[in-house]
Ligand SMILES: NC(=O)C1=CN([C@@H]2O[C@H](COP(=O)(O)OP(=O)(O)OC[C@H]3O[C@@H](n4cnc5c(N)ncnc54)[C@H](O)[C@@H]3O)[C@@H](O)[C@H]2O)C=CC1
């Protein structure tokens with residue numbers, strides 16, 4: 236076995252953390268032959284709960300887990316880490332939009348950006364899960380200027396998984412047959428789940444579904460509002476599926492995307508497809524040798540163009556609000 240990689244999970248005593256640490260420890264993300272040192276961060280009042288999580292990790296007897304560091308100190312949690320899952324943040328309650336969390340959560344990502352800048356490896360790959368994820372990732376990157384912007388990303392993989400699961404259910408096929416559903420823009424109600432370029436068992440999803448009204452209507456709304464529907468049902472936000480998506484995201488980043496496949500990630504926008512630049516916009520990306528590249532040249536019709544504009548505008552507004560909160564907190 237190789238030497239352990241250091242992986243940090245913030246909010247490790249919370250709901251998503253509870254599923255996520257097991258999945259990482261099981262080898263599902265970095266490979267069954269890659270040992271990991273788990274660095275678990277939470278806030279001081281949660282240390283007894285985190286201690287219980289550590290007991291359970293030990294009791295799982297996971298061969299990949301070589302070390303567990305549980306702490307409330309970001310300088311310890313981020314020390315020399317290779318990968319970070321930034322989950323620790325307040326979740327929304329019924330009736331809230333994710334951007335309603337901005338004022339409370341964005342300060343966490345400012346402080347953690349500064350701590351990553353000081354303590355993490357410069358090659359660290361950072362996945363932001365805590366909402367509003369795209370804008371938190373942008374702020375985190377901004378306050379970690381010594382780490383390349385390409386090393387920060389926001390999670391829209393749960394939306395991609397939701398979209399692919401809905402298409403599979405509609406066509407009564409296994410979800411593994413459905414590929415290349417795209418999530419454009421913000422992880423919010425303005426996101427654009429797009430199946431124009433998706434395939435099912437190698438054929439066009441658009442043709443297989445053969446119902447443009449559904450694809451442009453109920454399908455989009457269902458994916459956009461799925462997080463809220465889970466909250467209404469569970470009285471808690473998605474946790475198991477969020478942890479699975481975080482693992483899928485990091486596994487793609489670590490291991491690359493197969494030939495002909497792409498995945499959606501919130502990444503620093505260079506203005507591709509005429510989108511807003513300087514925000515963390517979710518694009519289809521391919522990944523090779525740990526580096527993502529935005530898939531270029533996909534035809535975008537007028538319907539899609541309109542959707543990209545709306546979600547880009549929201550991201551610019553969130554960015555401006557977040558910067559105002561951060562400078563007021565200085
Ligand atoms: N991007 C996405 O697709 C998704 C994002 N989320 C977001 O993930 C976040 C976490 O959700 P849950 O685990 O359900 O919440 P939770 O409330 O169960 O757990 C959050 C944990 O973070 C900890 N925490 C708070 N501030 C912290 C800080 N400064 N440093 C370290 N830890 C801190 C809390 O003490 C708590 O243990 C929420 O913001 C939620 O909205 C949830 C689902 C999907």
Ligand SMILES: O=C([O-])CC(=O)C(=O)O
Nearest residue numbers: 327366393462463472473
């Ligand atoms: O909806 C929420 O607040 C949690 C989340 O981001 C999701 O489930 O997609």
